[in-house]
Amino acid sequence: MTSRETENTERERTALLALLKAGLWECSPNNLNLFPLSATEWKHVFRMAGQQTVTGLTFQGLRCLPDNLLPPQTLLLQWTAETDAIERRNKKMNAALQTLCSSFHEKGLNPILLKGQGIARLYENPLLRECGDIDLYFQSAHDREAALQHIRQMRIQIKEEPDGSAFYVWQGVNVEHHQRLFDLYNPFQQHAIGLLIRQKGFQETGSAPYRLPSPFLNLLLLNLHILKHALGRGIGLRQFCDMARACYKLHGEINREEMKAVCRKLGLGQWNPLLHAFLTDCLGLPAECLPYPEIASTAQPLSDIVWRGGNFGQHNPLYSNTGNKARKWETARSFGRNVGFAFRYAPAEAFWIFTSLIKGQFR
DSSP states (O other): OOHHHHHHHHHHHHHHHHHHHHHHHTSOOSOGGGOSOOHHHHHHHHHHHHHTTOHHHHHHHHTTSOGGGSOOHHHHHHHHHHHHHHHHHHHHHHHHHHHHHHHHHHTTOOOEEESHHHHHTTSSSGGGSOOOOEEEEOSSHHHHHHHHHHHHHTTOOOEEOTTSOEEEEETTEEEEEESOSSOOOOGGGHHHHHHHHHHHOEEEOTTOSSEEEOHHHHHHHHHHHHHHHHHTTOOOHHHHHHHHHHHHHHGGGSOHHHHHHHHHHTTOTTHHHHHHHIIIIITOOOGGGSSSSOOOSOOHHHHHHHHHHOGGGTTOTTOOOOSHHHHHHHHHHHHHHTHHHHHHHOHHHHHHHHHHHHHHTTO
């Protein structure tokens, strides 16, 4: 890449982040001097927003720009149409979530909603957050099996993975049942995590037929989810937006010193300052909303991962994304490529994630 191309790329990334922050916090872009962009630059920003699955949020940021700084009309219409499609997919998922969890509730089962639509509730406009799967968790093995049996009785095909997760499609929406609440693989931390789950628990969500993790568990869950993917194939901006919104809305409901102690005990003492730097420097989260006040001097190591592969590393040219076995092997190989990053920021967890992936290749 030439110096001119590098300069243009940096300008486009900076413009994307300016729009994203404006949409995330519903404010004017913090640097209008970046605009206007050329037609080519606008196309690149739109493409990157899609790769990072933040098209709807950046569209919200566009609404804050003066008319003379907006993208060309054709691209603006395309951006509008894609944002409308995101809103419609969210409405479809919300309807499917309601019927699915109501179905479980009628059977005496109490699903816990993880990530996704549960975190979307923390956005100013939840429909602008791009949705993925419905992620559910059941507290006991008995309830988890009863839930899957309920789905089987409706003649819905279920695909079960070696790690214990189960997948199926409900009313056109992908659903995953997780065997574990946290993406934490260190076997020596499982007892402590079990105690924490029992201590912090889950909370009702009004009349909704599901529960959510408590604020403490939710912040920790999002943190570990980002870490797992950052160590592996990659992670995109949407998951950091989720973490930023959760920090912003939930920080007053947790004990910061307790969170700091728990994170250090779990081996996140080096990782969290880097994560905090990304949330504050790149996404504009006020520092007082962090789970606790430790911030690295730069977010660059994490930024490199985000821009390299986009959403879950799907746009990294090193990955083929063809075939389940090929993806699993590429995920394992990615840990080898990230070994320096992994063993600097989360050495114990990196080791156990890599070990579990290698074992998975032989199942």
